């Protein structure tokens with residue numbers, strides 16, 4: 001089946017699927033297999049402390065895949081930047097952007113804090129700017145600032161939490177009503193039903209974070225992957241951490257872990273999501289050769 005959404009049209013990837021940004025993990029060895037499997041792999045620029053090191057990683061990525069991929073710029077909020085002089089602000093990414101554009105990258109994602117200046121620079125290069133945020137107010141503001149697509153992360157998701165964060169269902173159905181630009185669903189999605197449901201709710205693509213940590217190519221330790229696969233997502237302490245912000249500066253995987261039963265390769269993971277989604281569509285009487293939301 002051919003998959004066509006605004007996301008696949010813009011990014012030229014096979015499936016409406018994008019890799020999350022990953023501090024510590026979002027490197028070429030993880031992102032390239034994601035692109036090779038038909039999604040948009042993402043190199044997380046935060047992981048490289050010099051322009052030379054970043055350029056080397058992009059070269060490694062180009063050796064490992066000839067498919068499209070993107071770069072994420074995770075921006076430290078001012079509070080964090082004040083405390084830590086090494087924290088990455090918008091300006092510290094400008095030289096990284098120049099390098100990535102020179103090397104043919106066309107899609108950039110920004111996250112964690114507003115990124116208007118970086119977004120403008122991305123557009124001056126004729127590239128695409130996708131912004132990721134956790135509340136509708138920030139999504140609307142990024143749309144006004146010119147973002148081409150918004151990833152909205154639900155309260156079920158991992159990453160930067162906001163006390164006013166809504167569920168993935170509310171984010172995507174309401175975002176579809178309130179925003180004019182396409183949306184990417186993120187937060188707690190880990191199987192074919194979650195993937196399809198997101199598209200039906202109005203998303204143009206799905207972002208996977210936690211679910212792809214349980215893959216062979218993810219550079220996390222085997223011990224961590226084992227804990228993830230065995231996570232009881234209905235346990236009280238875990239519930240409090242995810243939904244009541246009792247993280248105490250710890251980060252934890254999302255309830256998408258409930259769908260991770262074994263460690264797969266990224267290709268196996270992608271084929272499972274897409275294969276099962278196609279089976280479901282057929283089971284429901286969908287007879288077309290193309291799933292098209294354009």
Ligand SMILES: Cc1cc2nc3c(=O)[nH]c(=O)nc-3n(C[C@H](O)[C@H](O)[C@H](O)COP(=O)(O)O)c2cc1C
Nearest residue numbers: 020021022023074111157158159187188209210254
């Ligand atoms: C280990 C890990 C590290 C992450 N690091 C970042 C990061 O540096 N920047 C960012 O914007 N998001 C980061 N995220 C969030 C993901 O990009 C994505 O938005 C989130 O995982 C989606 O929710 P899910 O985990 O339920 O799929 C991270 C997620 C995980 C699991």
